[in-house]
Amino acid sequence: MSSDQDTNVQIETAREVLYIEGSALLQMSDYLDKSFSKAIQTILKCQGRTILTGMGKSGHIANKIASTLASTGTPAFFVHPAEAAHGDLGMIVAGDIVIALSNSGESDEILTLVPALKRKGVTIIAITGREQSTLAKISDIHIFARINQEACPLGLAPTTSTTVSLAIGDAIAVCLLKERHFTSNDFALSHPAGSLGKSLLxxxxxxxxxxxxxxxxxxxxxxxxxxxxxxxxxxxxxxxxxxxxxxxxxxxxxxxxxxxxxxxxxxxxxxxxxxxxxxxxxxxxxxxxxxxxxxxxxxxxxxxxxxxxxxxxxxxxxxxxxxxxxx
Missing domain, CATH: 3.10.580.10 (CBS-domain)
Known part of the structure; x- marks a missing residue:
């Protein structure tokens, strides 16, 4: 195969990936229901912190969502579920909210934490790709991150699912930002070293x-x-x-x-x-x-x-x- 043919195949593959993931995001905007709004209202009323957790690729997405929330007016941080099961659960207290990400909704490391979190009086918001999963059923609020297919041709590597989960996290952060009347000056206070922070502070x-x-x-x-x-x-x-x-x-x-x-x-x-x-x-x-x-x-x-x-x-x-x- 010639170099030009290789290039064309690669571009077509990339376009297909972007089309699959972009279509999933558009579909997700139609799938949002009252559970999403309930999650927003619950976080707004929370007197504690919002903790994100997830394993593997979902953990990376959860970490990024926590960072976005923290920089836009919602006190938040990430806790690794495996570490939580070995002592870091002490970082989470009554009145906090845990947002747990798991595409399958069956991650053992997260499910192990749920009983202890409930005993602490922690509200659990789950974002999963399976509506009837264990995590979806035992959480207080479930946001269904529905997708039709992963962009990975093998259907194995988390691609579309992580993109949709990340976008849901961004949607949560922006909704909270608007509800809190968060301003550019507020943003600057949490970004004092950035160019925006310097220009506003x-x-x-x-x-x-x-x-x-x-x-x-x-x-x-x-x-x-x-x-x-x-x-x-x-x-x-x-x-x-x-x-x-x-x-x-x-x-x-x-x-x-x-x-x-x-x-x-x-x-x-x-x-x-x-x-x-x-x-x-x-x-x-x-x-x-x-x-x-x-x-x-x-x-x-x-x-x-x-x-x-x-x-x-x-x-x-x-x-x-x-x-x-x-x-």
Missing amino acids: IKAEDIMIKEDDTPVVSTNATLKDVIIVMTNKGLGLAIITDTEKHVLGIFTDGDLRRLFQNEQEIKNLVIKDIMTTLPKTISKDILASEALHLMQKHKIASLLVINNNNQLLGVLTMHQLLKAGIV
Whole structure:
């Protein structure tokens, strides 16, 4: 068989797999019934945690669902059923909910846990592919993950069944998210290291250069003095304030270059005569992501951070935004 023929066969196989699994997902959306809604309401009323469990491939899917729930407002974690039977069951207490995944509904490791879970007063939600399975019958709520066939041509490897189970988990998480009125700010709180978390949590005051470390000069400073201060601080700017730290103006490297380009007599210049008045300023509580937007909008590389009295608190530069991962 030629290389092109191999490629065509592989693409056709892949399309068949995607078609089988995609069709199963669409069919599952039609199969959802009141048991799904009951599961959502039960989790919403739960005062404890939601614990996911499953063996083999179902365990991997359960682990991912637990992670999705935890990051979208539902306290959740995964417990391996075999480990639970050897002590980890102590992590589950009265008032918790266990969501157990098993395509066959006959996993010995999970069925072994059920009596102990019921004695603890734990609600059991089962997601299985067999409506009359043992787990389906003994659980408090059963969600039937119905499929017509696995995408595996041998009908052995969990493919369609795991895809449908994962999608049901996503559906549960999104329903709970909406019911809890979960926002992007809430999401950021559980993802502080991610780009979204940083953009929604980090404020100007968290990363700005504090006032004591900024290049501040008085209105009567000579250009020579200003250049020395700018060089020592290395921020490419000088901030002009009065004796009470009220911001009066700014002078940047760009301003200095323009002075030279105009070939003016600069030796005796005083900063109050050449500074830019009304510089761009922000409050300390503004989000760093909003500060970035302002810099981009006005094509500048720094913003002065002030209080309500127009007194200098610090400087936020593009470099700080880069270091913080905002850019």
